[in-house]
Amino acid sequence: MGRWEPDARERLVRAALDLFGEQGYENTAVAQIAERAGLTKSTFFRHFRDKREVLFGGQDVLAGLMVGAIAATPAEAGPLVAVEAALVATAETFTDERRAHGPQRLAVIASNDELRERSALKMVGFAVAMTDALKRRGVPELEAAVAAELGVLAFNHGYEQWLEAGGDFGEIARRTLRDVREAVRSLDGAE
Amino acid sequence: MGRWEPDARERLVRAALDLFGEQGYENTAVAQIAERAGLTKSTFFRHFRDKREVLFGGQDVLAGLMVGAIAATPAEAGPLVAVEAALVATAETFTDERRAHGPQRLAVIASNDELRERSALKMVGFAVAMTDALKRRGVPELEAAVAAELGVLAFNHGYEQWLEAGGDFGEIARRTLRDVREAVRSLDGAE
DNA sequence: CAAGTGATGGGACTTGGTCTCATCACCGTA
DNA sequence: TACGGTGATGAGACCAAGTCCCATCACTTG
Structure with missing residues (x-):
């Protein structure tokens, strides 16, 4: 070329x-x-x-990594284990260089409707990709959708924390996913 | 005028x-x-x-209804009870006339990227609106976000079912929200 | 009947996005 | 070393979305 x-x-x-x-x-x-x-x-x-x-260059690559990781998770593992693997698998793309212009990028996106719209679509894309990957493992539709949605939530929180504090995104994502699961449990406890 | x-x-x-x-x-x-x-x-x-x-005329009204219903829910009620009230509160807008051109509307949206994008933004709008309304009730950030996200999931599934079968959207939404909660429980059980 | 108000018409203008064709750098091969 | 192929780029015409500004028209109110 x-x-x-x-x-x-x-x-x-x-x-x-x-x-x-x-x-x-x-x-x-x-x-x-x-x-x-x-x-x-x-x-x-x-x-x-x-x-x-x-402003959204790498997102498709991320979705691919997520899908690959879910497919590669042992068949016995539950959906949330697969989702955790999906988030961890994206860690390789979270480089220092990306972190450098991350805040600027987020600020621009937040300042404009069209961009928030595109961002929302990308997140839906993650959710759909993970949902499909989970269904391919035999996870029932609704469980797959819920697991994927919780995964996206954890991913976003993790991304924010990574931008603030840096560190290994894999670890961070594991933590935020655990936080999300705890939140789910307290939700279901309360009435 | x-x-x-x-x-x-x-x-x-x-x-x-x-x-x-x-x-x-x-x-x-x-x-x-x-x-x-x-x-x-x-x-x-x-x-x-x-x-x-x-194609997205009434969506802002819906968000307003959700927020109002959450604010009006008794303080003792848990987040998911408030979310259920939010979904039920939107039922008044689900008229026969709306159901008549619903499928056509969905087909058009599904056919085009820009429209899927706008749709995604509207769903995020619902989630943000409910999250904020829950936080105003003292619900912790993450629990509020999870509850709102599950609510949006139930709303969407309910909308699909309402388009197919008709009936009272309030009842349908209650059912889909219950289904989502069950899916959450089985998720947390498996590992 | 005059003045005001709100919704509309009309047209100029910028810019995002598409399309087509020409051009130019590089590559492999004879 | 010359030649043709390939892929990335340049250039410009073109269309439609969206903005702006001003004129106009229907209707209301005093």
């Missing part, structure tokens, strides 16, 4: 993140992002489906 | 639903929807934030 300046995609992400921080998401045109990255609008849309997607 | 032909908003919704069904969402321009409703593009965007929103 031929190339000129390498890493066009990464350059676009960086340019976008910077410009969104400087001027806000809505005040930044795609053409401007491309220009700062030394590219053109055409090329931008060749790398990203739309303007939003430049 | 002066007016000409009344119910501009309803006419726009009907026109949109029909055209989406006939030609698909993407092949239908806003100007065309407006034209069929005897209006113009300007007026369309005065009634709806964007093209998607024409």
Whole structure:
């Protein structure tokens, strides 16, 4: 595969993140992002489906890791064990570099409706992916859906904590999933 | 408030639903929807934030009903009792007329990414609204989030069943919420 | 009957996103 | 070393979503 300046995609992400921080998401045109990255609008849309997607690059990879981990979990294990494995499996993508621009990314997303929307869709994507993976293990529909939803909740809480404090995401996710399970138990106890 | 032909908003919704069904969402321009409703593009965007929103009219009302019901639940009641009240409180909006074009609406949403995205955002909106309402009752953060998420799950399953079989949505929602709770219990039992 | 109000029409304008075609760097091979 | 193939890019036309601004029209109220 031929190339000129390498890493066009990464350059676009960086340019976008910077410009969104400087001027806000809505005040930044795609053409401007491309220009700062030394590219053109055409090329931008060749790398990203739309303007939003430049902020959600790795999400599909994450879903894949989750599904793989659930499939690889021993058949005897319960659904929540598989979900735990799914969260832990994503840990490899939580690099220091990702943590560096994480807060900036979150701030941009929080500032804009379109972006919150896309974020919501990505989370639903995780839930659906895990639900399907669990069903493929023979877990009944509703149990699978509940387990997946709790997993997404734990994932999000874990992500927040990882951004704040750093550390091994695998451990953090295990902890937040345990917290979620405790919350479930106290819920069911109270009436 | 002066007016000409009344119910501009309803006419726009009907026109949109029909055209989406006939030609698909993407092949239908806003100007065309407006034209069929005897209006113009300007007026369309005065009634709806964007093209998607024409399919998600009542959702904000639903969130309001949920929040109100949770606030009105006796203080001694547990979070899931409040969530049940929230779901039941939305039953009044589930009219026969709404059920009539429900399947068509769902089919259109399922056919398009932008619309699934908007739908996901609305569900997150429900979850956030209920979570906040529960926290205002003194429910700890995580328990509130879990209860709200389970509530949204039950709501969605209930909506599907209501579309299929009809009946009183309040009863249906109570049943699906009970099913979700049972699924939670079997989850926690298995390991 | 005049003035005010709220909903609409109309059109200019920006930008996201698609599409098509030309171009250019690199690669393998003769 | 020349040549053709391939894949990434550039360039520009084009359409539709969404914003803005101003004129207009129906209806109400004093």
